[in-house]
């Protein structure tokens with residue numbers, strides 16, 4: 001569904017990504033982990049077409065993608081329903097009734113309370129705002145979703161509920177996706193496979209399938225798998241490094 005070949009990028013003359021090769025198959029959710037600052041978000045933005053890379057090729061075989069960012073990025077002057085409906089901006093021929101139905105369906109998928117649809121972002125909690133962002137991404141019926149550290153600002157319980165929405169939605173719609181996170185437990189919980197970025201953005205160091213399927217993994221398995229990756233697999237040796245990366 002997505003193929004990144006030899007992607008390279010630089011900001012202000014400083015190379016942040018080099019020779020990145022990654023493929024994501026149909027129905028596969030790949031988590032991309034790596035130390036802070038190694039270039040994960042930049043790669044996701046390149047893959048989604050938000051940034052043009054300096055080098056490399058991107059083959060997108062999916063029909064339509066959605067993006068969920070760390071911050072919900074809602075329009076403050078619009079209600080939750082209007083923010084969600086913004087995801088339909090490309091479908092100009094849709095009638096009002098059909099549009100309302102799509103908003104309701106997407107809101108239900110993101111487990112949003114119908115009573116909250118008339119509220120403005122400032123009237124919603126952080127978790128509800130992120131649900132609105134999820135519904136806005138889902139309303140366009142994407143077959144591929146980019147998640148750019150979508151839940152890192154949320155508390156632990158809320159994070160789990162959001163991860164469950166991702167797991168259920170990916171399974172129900174056979175979606176493919178790239179899930180950027182610096183939380184290895186989150187990666188183990190939601191993904192089919194975990195790719196590890198080189199600590200300085202020079203390629204993908206490797207990837208590992210996660211045993212079992214998302215949704216069938218209990219807390220103990222998630223903990224033990226993440227623990228084993230971190231402590232027994234050299235591929236994961238640097239994922240928790242805090243690396244602000246000196247100028248090369």
Ligand SMILES: Nc1ncnc2c1ncn2[C@@H]1O[C@H](COP(=O)(O)OP(=O)(O)OP(=O)(O)O)[C@@H](O)[C@H]1O
Pocket residue numbers: 011012016034035036037038039040041042043182244245
């Ligand atoms: N617009 C920009 N202009 C200049 N430098 C940038 C820009 N965006 C990112 N960078 C730099 O590129 C490098 C990679 O940043 P990026 O946000 O992709 O890393 P990351 O792995 O997602 O980090 P984190 O996990 O902390 O979010 C960092 O050194 C960052 O400072």
